[in-house]
Amino acid sequence: MDLLRWAIIAAPVLMSFAVPVQAEEVELGYVNAVALEAPSSAAPAARLLEFQQYGPFRVVATDRVELIDAIDTDAPAAFASLLRAFPGVRQIDMIECPGSEDDDANLTLARMVRKAGISTHVPATGSIRSGGVELFMAGVKRSIAPGAEIGVHSWQDSDGLEATDYAANDPVHTPYISFYRDMGLSDEQARAFYDFTNSAASFDDVHYMSAAEVARFGLLTGV
Numbered sequence: 001m002d003l004l005r006w007a008i009i010a011a012p013v014l015m016s017f018a019v020p021v022q023a024e025e026v027e028l029g030y031v032n033a034v035a036l037e038a039p040s041s042a043a044p045a046a047r048l049l050e051f052q053q054y055g056p057f058r059v060v061a062t063d064r065v066e067l068i069d070a071i072d073t074d075a076p077a078a079f080a081s082l083l084r085a086f087p088g089v090r091q092i093d094m095i096e097c098p099g100s101e102d103d104d105a106n107l108t109l110a111r112m113v114r115k116a117g118i119s120t121h122v123p124a125t126g127s128i129r130s131g132g133v134e135l136f137m138a139g140v141k142r143s144i145a146p147g148a149e150i151g152v153h154s155w156q157d158s159d160g161l162e163a164t165d166y167a168a169n170d171p172v173h174t175p176y177i178s179f180y181r182d183m184g185l186s187d188e189q190a191r192a193f194y195d196f197t198n199s200a201a202s203f204d205d206v207h208y209m210s211a212a213e214v215a216r217f218g219l220l221t222g223v
């Protein structure tokens with residue numbers, strides 16, 4: 001059974017002016033965000049490597065990439081190639097992600113991100129929806145800047161059925177709940193967040209989370 005998370009309500013094309021994260025936390029009134037500072041210098045050779053693209057990922061520094069598109073079936077292989085070329089990547093800035101065209105590939109990619117010890121950040125101009133939120137959860141550190149969009153909705157399978165069309169104890173739910181637990185949520189949080197994503201909006205709609213909801217479900221980590 002093919003499962004799909006894809007937010008049909010697309011955000012405008014967004015530009016990123018983020019720079020690598022430093023370890024200083026600041027209070028910006030929405031959720032815990034991190035202070036961003038430009039590096040003092042970059043080697044010319046490193047600059048020549050920047051802005052290469054691997055599937056939905058764009059390299060902007062030897063230690064930082066941007067996510068600028070949906071997650072498709074080929075995304076895990078593209079990310080593996082990226083890591084071979086840039087093993088020092090430590091952060092993904094999630095600029096624009098309307099969701100996943102292939103949920104299995106998305107969860108595989110997310111586990112690759114976690115295994116590599118990479119952090120995820122949604123800048124103020126960022127918009128992640130649907131399966132993009134699962135990928136965000138993979139970060140060993142997760143931060144969101146004020147103004148960012150975090151959109152959730154129910155998944156839909158190849159038969160047109162949504163999560164709420166299946167019994168609560170159906171095994172179809174297990175991969176998601178297990179994934180959230182593996183990404184650091186408690187069992188209670190994992191189940192609650194999964195239920196929330198599927199009830200907050202149908203597959204044809206999207207619910208943008210408030211700061212209170214982000215905090216309630218433990219989507220952020222300490223810096």
